[in-house]
Amino acid sequence: MARHLITSAIPYINGIKHLGNLVGSQLPADLFARYQRARGNEVMFICATDEHGTPAELAAAKAGKPVAEYCAEMHEVQAKIAEGFRLSFDHFGRSSSPQNHRLTQHFAVKLAEAGLIREVSETQMYSKADGRFLPDRYIEGTCPNCGFESARGDQCDNCTKQLDPVDLINPHSTISGSTDLEMRGTKHLFLRQSAMKDRLDAWIDSKSDWPVLTTSIAKKWLHDGDGLQDRGITRDLSWGVPAQFEGAPWSGMEGKVFYVWFDAPIEYIAATEEWTEKTGGDWERWWRTDKGADDVTYTQFMGKDNVPFHTLSFPATILGSGEPWKLVDYIKSFNYLNYDGGQFSTSRGRGVFMDQALELLPADYWRWWLLSHAPESADAEFTWENFQVSANKDLADVLGNFVSRITKFTRSKFGEAIPEGGSWGAQEAALIEDLTTRIRAYETHMEEKDIRKAAMELRGIWVAGNEYLQASAPWSVFKTDPDQAAAIARLALNLIPIYAVLSAPFIPDAAKIMLEAMGDEDRGWPGDVKTALEALPAGHAFTTPEVLFRKITDDEREEWQERFAGTRD
RNA sequence: GGCUAGGUAGCUCAGCUGGUUAGAGCACACGACUCAUAAUCGUGGGGUCGGGGGUUCAAGUCCCCCCCUCGCCA
Numbered sequence: 001m002a003r004h005l006i007t008s009a010i011p012y013i014n015g016i017k018h019l020g021n022l023v024g025s026q027l028p029a030d031l032f033a034r035y036q037r038a039r040g041n042e043v044m045f046i047c048a049t050d051e052h053g054t055p056a057e058l059a060a061a062k063a064g065k066p067v068a069e070y071c072a073e074m075h076e077v078q079a080k081i082a083e084g085f086r087l088s089f090d091h092f093g094r095s096s097s098p099q100n101h102r103l104t105q106h107f108a109v110k111l112a113e114a115g116l117i118r119e120v121s122e123t124q125m126y127s128k129a130d131g132r133f134l135p136d137r138y139i140e141g142t143c144p145n146c147g148f149e150s151a152r153g154d155q156c157d158n159c160t161k162q163l164d165p166v167d168l169i170n171p172h173s174t175i176s177g178s179t180d181l182e183m184r185g186t187k188h189l190f191l192r193q194s195a196m197k198d199r200l201d202a203w204i205d206s207k208s209d210w211p212v213l214t215t216s217i218a219k220k221w222l223h224d225g226d227g228l229q230d231r232g233i234t235r236d237l238s239w240g241v242p243a244q245f246e247g248a249p250w251s252g253m254e255g256k257v258f259y260v261w262f263d264a265p266i267e268y269i270a271a272t273e274e275w276t277e278k279t280g281g282d283w284e285r286w287w288r289t290d291k292g293a294d295d296v297t298y299t300q301f302m303g304k305d306n307v308p309f310h311t312l313s314f315p316a317t318i319l320g321s322g323e324p325w326k327l328v329d330y331i332k333s334f335n336y337l338n339y340d341g342g343q344f345s346t347s348r349g350r351g352v353f354m355d356q357a358l359e360l361l362p363a364d365y366w367r368w369w370l371l372s373h374a375p376e377s378a379d380a381e382f383t384w385e386n387f388q389v390s391a392n393k394d395l396a397d398v399l400g401n402f403v404s405r406i407t408k409f410t411r412s413k414f415g416e417a418i419p420e421g422g423s424w425g426a427q428e429a430a431l432i433e434d435l436t437t438r439i440r441a442y443e444t445h446m447e448e449k450d451i452r453k454a455a456m457e458l459r460g461i462w463v464a465g466n467e468y469l470q471a472s473a474p475w476s477v478f479k480t481d482p483d484q485a486a487a488i489a490r491l492a493l494n495l496i497p498i499y500a501v502l503s504a505p506f507i508p509d510a511a512k513i514m515l516e517a518m519g520d521e522d523r524g525w526p527g528d529v530k531t532a533l534e535a536l537p538a539g540h541a542f543t544t545p546e547v548l549f550r551k552i553t554d555d556e557r558e559e560w561q562e563r564f565a566g567t568r569d
Numbered sequence: 570g571g572c573u574a575g576g577u578a579g580c581u582c583a584g585c586u587g588g589u590u591a592g593a594g595c596a597c598a599c600g601a602c603u604c605a606u607a608a609u610c611g612u613g614g615g616g617u618c619g620g621g622g623g624u625u626c627a628a629g630u631c632c633c634c635c636c637c638u639c640g641c642c643a
Contacts, residue, residue, distance in 0.1 A: 216573050220641075304640075335574080336640075378575055379639055386581070389595060397608055405605030412604080452582080456593075470610040475603070547606055
């Protein structure tokens with residue numbers, strides 16, 4: 001039995017994510033996790049909320065709550081929505097957990113011991129009124145270049161000129177509005193990624209099977225300009241993992257915490273440790289190659305914006321520690337999903353957000369559309385027309401109607417049990433051959449994380465059932481040879497649990513309904529197709545399910561199109 | 570401006586290391602069927618493979634130049 005460690009990029013805590021975020025990491029990771037479990041493999045599927053940093057502090061302040069309380073609440077909200085989408089995490093952790101605090105500090109110590117941490121003194125804008133150092137983008141002022149009054153400290157949105165906060169005329173804090181700002185000296189820890197460059201380069205080079213999107217981004221950061229740069233791993237904040245702690249090999253870091261990008265990926269490991277606390281399981285056999293993780297296959301899923309951290313920074317942390325931690329084996333990355341001619345926008349509320357989506361339609365509809373249109377080779381686009389057509393055609397007409405037509409036909413001619421009589425001939429043999437080829441192809445696509453292709457093949461498998469029914473026409477055979485019609489119906493009914501098991505990674509709820517209707521909840525993966533088609537014997541009772549997928553009407557589509565074009569709230 | 574990825578039928582996309590008449594789904598037209606969620610199945614029309622050069626017996630597939638889209642970086 002193979003062992004699969006699967007992680008999804010962890011969503012940031014400040015608010016509910018949109019469909020683009022979902023399809024970029026959590027959903028494909030869930031697809032893969034469900035598939036591997038269905039194949040009988042051992043799976044550890046981990047996700048978490050990314051809770052530290054300035055945006056979380058500001059969102060909490062805006063909500064009028066202590067940041068810890070705010071994060072705890074938002075974590076619950078996100079966990080609930082994840083459940084709504086049937087994301088089957090073994091554990092959905094929190095980067096603010098004590099486990100992550102310990103582990104983050106542990107890695108920092110190990111990296112320092114390996115000579116991979118250096119201290120850097122720099123000056124940054126400090127706001128007395130806010131009592132904090134301000135990240136560049138939280139400082140606004142008049143652009144010295146074009147006179148635009150709301151230029152940010154890092155860049156002017158009007159003339160696009162790159163800026164330094166000290167360049168701004170009349171700079172003020174966007175948090176408090178205060179103009180009482182000054183440059184202050186501060187000290188930070190930097191991870192010496194540059195020292196790891198060759199090692200990382202060779203490692204990336206060895207991954208010839210990774211998506212080009214993943215390796216090209218990594219290569220760019222490794223070789224662009226002066227090559228891989230050292231990066232600060234601390235910030236002047238209070239909400240986070242303290243950078244000064246007992247046993248720290250440095251001093252003077254009071255009041256500073258580790259920067260989110262450093263502690264967030266470590267949370268993958270810490271979350272598994274959190275899982276141990278919950279279940280009593282052994283987390284080290286998933287993460288320590290000296291403690292049983294050497295046979296683990298580790299796959300990460302993420303949007304392209306996260307690739308640099310997962311291909312370079314996190315591996316630098318893992319490798320640099322000098323300890324036998326499990327390194328990722330495959331990084332599946334995704335492009336962006338756009339919304340109806342533009343981008344999804346969290347700030348402007350443009351597009352569909354996860355909570356809203358579930359209010360409109362069951363999770364399966366979204367899962368199917370998003371996965372079958374996953375932005376693998378290029379950015380993809382969500383349009384309501386496309387969504388309506390795909391869902392109605394694929395789910396309602398092809399799959400749903402197949403289940404409906406054969407169960408209703410059998411019920412009316414033979415009653416609600418698998419009918420007896422007749423025998424298989426050439427048509428059935430041809431179907432078995434076709435399905436065998438298709439199912440093996442589907443397995444290959446799933447193993448390779450080729451999501452669109454897997455979806456297409458699955459759809460083809462559904463179509464094969466309709467083709468068979470159309471060609472064998474049990475409704476006319478019944479008139480002259482009821483026994484033969486029974487044989488056809490018996491086979492077609494036996495397709496339902498097979499379809500359910502194959503489809504479950506994409507549409508788990510519908511799959512469950514199909515299995516329940518056929519009284520076959522524990523059905524396993526179809527190895528030999530002929531055997532699988534004989535699993536439900538004559539006389540086995542079934543029930544005729546309600547409509548599996550209702551159709552999306554034109555009126556609904558138009559209404560939604562209108563509703564989600566504008567601003568949220 | 571530098572870099573990545575793209576630009577293939579009306580739409581969404583497949584096309585591996587160059588090699589028979591460029592494929593699929595949707596849409597469209599016609600036909601079959603009437604068990605089924607007015608669903609299904611079949612057939613067909615439709616493409617100068619962004620543009621221009623070049624290499625080759627042979628290029629959507631390799632090389633060069635240009636145009637356009639998206640993203641990243643500066």
